[in-house]
Amino acid sequence: MAQRIPAREGDPVDAIETPALVVDLDALEHNLDAMAAAVAASGLRLRPHAKSHKCPDIARLQLARGAVGVCCQKTDEAIAFVDAGVPDVLLTNEVVAPAKLRRLADAARRSRVGLLVDSDAGARAASAAAADAGSVLDAYVEVDVGAGRCGVAPGDAGALARRVASLPGLRYAGLHCYHGAAQHLRTPQARAQAIASARERVLAAKAAVTAAGLDTTVVTGAGTGTWPLERASGVWNELQPGSYVFMDADYGRNALGPGDVAFAQALFVLASVTSTPAPGRAVCDAGLKALTFDSGLPVVHGRDGVAYERASDEHGVLATDAAARPLALGERVWLIPGHCDPTANLYDWIVGLRGDRVAAVWPVAARGALA
Amino acid sequence: MAQRIPAREGDPVDAIETPALVVDLDALEHNLDAMAAAVAASGLRLRPHAKSHKCPDIARLQLARGAVGVCCQKTDEAIAFVDAGVPDVLLTNEVVAPAKLRRLADAARRSRVGLLVDSDAGARAASAAAADAGSVLDAYVEVDVGAGRCGVAPGDAGALARRVASLPGLRYAGLHCYHGAAQHLRTPQARAQAIASARERVLAAKAAVTAAGLDTTVVTGAGTGTWPLERASGVWNELQPGSYVFMDADYGRNALGPGDVAFAQALFVLASVTSTPAPGRAVCDAGLKALTFDSGLPVVHGRDGVAYERASDEHGVLATDAAARPLALGERVWLIPGHCDPTANLYDWIVGLRGDRVAAVWPVAARGALA
Numbered sequence: 001m002a003q004r005i006p007a008r009e010g011d012p013v014d015a016i017e018t019p020a021l022v023v024d025l026d027a028l029e030h031n032l033d034a035m036a037a038a039v040a041a042s043g044l045r046l047r048p049h050a051k052s053h054k055c056p057d058i059a060r061l062q063l064a065r066g067a068v069g070v071c072c073q074k075t076d077e078a079i080a081f082v083d084a085g086v087p088d089v090l091l092t093n094e095v096v097a098p099a100k101l102r103r104l105a106d107a108a109r110r111s112r113v114g115l116l117v118d119s120d121a122g123a124r125a126a127s128a129a130a131a132d133a134g135s136v137l138d139a140y141v142e143v144d145v146g147a148g149r150c151g152v153a154p155g156d157a158g159a160l161a162r163r164v165a166s167l168p169g170l171r172y173a174g175l176h177c178y179h180g181a182a183q184h185l186r187t188p189q190a191r192a193q194a195i196a197s198a199r200e201r202v203l204a205a206k207a208a209v210t211a212a213g214l215d216t217t218v219v220t221g222a223g224t225g226t227w228p229l230e231r232a233s234g235v236w237n238e239l240q241p242g243s244y245v246f247m248d249a250d251y252g253r254n255a256l257g258p259g260d261v262a263f264a265q266a267l268f269v270l271a272s273v274t275s276t277p278a279p280g281r282a283v284c285d286a287g288l289k290a291l292t293f294d295s296g297l298p299v300v301h302g303r304d305g306v307a308y309e310r311a312s313d314e315h316g317v318l319a320t321d322a323a324a325r326p327l328a329l330g331e332r333v334w335l336i337p338g339h340c341d342p343t344a345n346l347y348d349w350i351v352g353l354r355g356d357r358v359a360a361v362w363p364v365a366a367r368g369a370l371a
Numbered sequence: 372m373a374q375r376i377p378a379r380e381g382d383p384v385d386a387i388e389t390p391a392l393v394v395d396l397d398a399l400e401h402n403l404d405a406m407a408a409a410v411a412a413s414g415l416r417l418r419p420h421a422k423s424h425k426c427p428d429i430a431r432l433q434l435a436r437g438a439v440g441v442c443c444q445k446t447d448e449a450i451a452f453v454d455a456g457v458p459d460v461l462l463t464n465e466v467v468a469p470a471k472l473r474r475l476a477d478a479a480r481r482s483r484v485g486l487l488v489d490s491d492a493g494a495r496a497a498s499a500a501a502a503d504a505g506s507v508l509d510a511y512v513e514v515d516v517g518a519g520r521c522g523v524a525p526g527d528a529g530a531l532a533r534r535v536a537s538l539p540g541l542r543y544a545g546l547h548c549y550h551g552a553a554q555h556l557r558t559p560q561a562r563a564q565a566i567a568s569a570r571e572r573v574l575a576a577k578a579a580v581t582a583a584g585l586d587t588t589v590v591t592g593a594g595t596g597t598w599p600l601e602r603a604s605g606v607w608n609e610l611q612p613g614s615y616v617f618m619d620a621d622y623g624r625n626a627l628g629p630g631d632v633a634f635a636q637a638l639f640v641l642a643s644v645t646s647t648p649a650p651g652r653a654v655c656d657a658g659l660k661a662l663t664f665d666s667g668l669p670v671v672h673g674r675d676g677v678a679y680e681r682a683s684d685e686h687g688v689l690a691t692d693a694a695a696r697p698l699a700l701g702e703r704v705w706l707i708p709g710h711c712d713p714t715a716n717l718y719d720w721i722v723g724l725r726g727d728r729v730a731a732v733w734p735v736a737a738r739g740a741l742a
Contacts, residue, residue, distance in 0.1 A: 002373070003739040004447055017470060017742045051684055073685040074656075076375055093685060094645045094654075096701050099388060118646055121700050149686055150646040150654050180683055274465045275489055275521040283465075283521050285445075288713040290741055293665040294682070311665070312551055313422055313712050314444040314464060314741075315520055329492050330467050341684050342659040346716075348739060368374040368719060370661050370685075371388045 003348035011358040018272040019286040021347035027266035036065035042231050049242025052341045054366035056084030071240050075100040076369035082107040090114040096122050101129035114138030116176050118151050130169025138173035139164045143205040145198035147181045154204035158212030174218030177202045183225030188257025195229035202235045228259035248340035250295035269335040273327050282318045282327035287311040295339035374719035382729040389643040390657040392718035398637035405632050407436035413602050420613025423712045425737035427455030442611050446471040447740035453478040461485040467493050472500035485509030487547050501540025509544035510535045514576040516569035518552045525575035529583030545589030548573045554596030559628025566600035573606045599630035619711035621666035640706040644698050653689045653698035658682040666710035
């Protein structure tokens with residue numbers, strides 16, 4: 001069931017079988033360097049989110065630039081990175097299924113492994129698995145700082161932290177405070193307001209933990225849309241951006257503020273024109289199974305006057321302005337995905353380009369790691 | 372990179388690791404039987420579209436019920452079904468890349484293989500590959516019958532059919548006339564109108580082919596939304612429905628007319644509740660990587676008063692009405708995907724349930740077959 005390897009090192013771009021997930025390595029390295037430098041200068045910890053790339057080769061580039069470890073979002077994704085030798089993996093999600101907790105607790109004998117808790121039952125289940133495995137899991141209390149997804153209210157963080165600290169097999173590792181809903185607010189002002197409000201909630205949660213007699217050494221969170229705000233907040237001390245390595249059309253619509261870094265678009269779906277049935281219309285081989293559309297249509301890169309108009313399972317319909325050069329049969333089309341994370345999950349391989357040559361073909365080791 | 376096998380035969384439902392792609396085998400067989408009977412009664416050929424399931428085990432059930440072969444949508448998908456022993460595979464898409472045509476022409480030495488052409492260049496490329504391989508490809512002229520995607524205008528079908536018939540390695544096999552845009556028109560009247568208009572275009576294309584001195588033995592097309600209309604048209608003689616095996620929330624929104632068959636919802640994403648952070652809100656483990664959202668949100672099945680409200684990469688936020696029983700941590704949630712085809716492509720395994728026991732675990736052999 002593995003996907004065909006779309007290219008070999010040394011191949012020219014024209015030899016890549018399409019559709020393929022292609023990364024411009026110069027742009028990727030620019031993004032990795034820029035984030036590493038920006039976080040290092042602040043003295044904070046950088047723990048990039050590996051759910052964006054699911055690729056140990058990219059995680060190694062992040063670790064080599066000072067990342068303390070990676071974040072993952074599912075049990076088998078975390079285990080893929082432990083198996084790849086990443087020494088410190090934080091699963092930024094609640095896990096309550098005993099079979100998954102057993103796998104995580106087993107992985108915690110090989111690497112440092114953390115997870116989130118937002119319930120007494122969740123803490124007890126994780127504790128039981130770790131105690132059985134003879135390992136220790138880092139348990140972070142998740143606080144709802146405004147996203148309205150998982151997490152306890154700030155005032156409840158103290159009692160849950162105490163509970164975690166009392167259970168065998170768990171180490172109270174800190175607070176997980178991620179405001180997902182703030183990442184794609186379009187203006188710097190709206191993002192600043194959301195993170196200012198989240199900051200108040202983090203302070204309340206920290207105070208509750210202190211009142212419960214515990215120290216909070218790590219407050220972890222932030223994403224590609226807001227990380228300069230958490231960095232400057234004085235309360236977060238570990239940042240988790242993920243998408244910055246690749247970027248996508250949706251993040252491209254965020255207006256940048258004074259503290260933001262302009263990351264380069266490094267990720268593309270390379271497609272080919274398979275039909276030119278009528279003037280102004282062409283069809284390419286990348287549709288609903290080659291890109292995800294949860295954050296809108298892909299954007300055509302490097303070809304003025306050409307737009308990706310609609311998709312079916314394996315077709316993308318491209319519209320060409322009357323003034324633009326018509327698309328030719330077989331022509332390559334570079335698409336910027338609407339949303340990088342779920343799009344990367346559709347591919348088994350990342351093709352790394354240096355200029356117009358394939359310089360790397362990396363396995364997306366945690367592709368499909370849903371459990 | 373393969374996904375963990377989520378269950379074993381004989382397991383109870385509660386042992387399935389989530390999220391998982393689950394098929395109710397009774398419902399699946401009902402759908403397979405109903406379509407086979409409806410098409411057999413008309414004397415037409417049934418060539419179900421395998422892009423919906425990508426699963427040779429399901430293709431075998433279709434062939435056992437009289438299907439003449441399957442349709443596929445990509446080269447490597449077609450080859451997966453040839454490799455699985457399907458004797459007749461029609462790739463309902465244009466293929467122009469020489470490397471892909473080489474693979475198809477090679478597969479055509481093992482099974483009957485067809486593809487679509489809508490250009491002279493496409494026909495020549497396919498001919499060259501087949502001639503090189505010493506095989507014969509069935510070439511269908513694609514006609515745009517209203518979808519505005521690929522295909523020649525009806526009046527141009529004759530010249531292209533003649534061209535196909537003149538080229539070595541190609542056999543002019545008929546006309547491909549699929550009106551994708553009609554499948555999800557919500558009312559029977561709107562669908563009937565669209566297919567009536569498509570029928571006029573098919574007749575014009577057939578006339579053009581006849582005028583060019585060729586016979587058209589097969590007119591192939593239709594989908595789950597419109598197949599009773601093509602069946603009754605007197606012009607189509609091969610039907611290609613795909614989604615009927617599974618069904619999805621989007622097809623569930625089509626109002627049925629007098630000639631339609633009510634297919635059962637056979638496909639689910641089985642998810643689990645991982646967080647119950649606030650009254651009326653729960654979070655499950657199936658998000659943007661477990662379902663696709665191009666046709667809207669999934670629908671919660673069998674749990675009145677619970678709705679899937681929004682998704683992030685690996686979270687689904689569920690809202691519970693005040694009157695409904697609250698969701699419990701670890702509780703299983705049955706989700707009807709918005710769109711079955713791209714959702715099935717996210718999984719390596721289909722778990723087949725008979726009642727509340729796992730009776731089959733089938734590989735999604737063509738998962739990720741994008742090339």
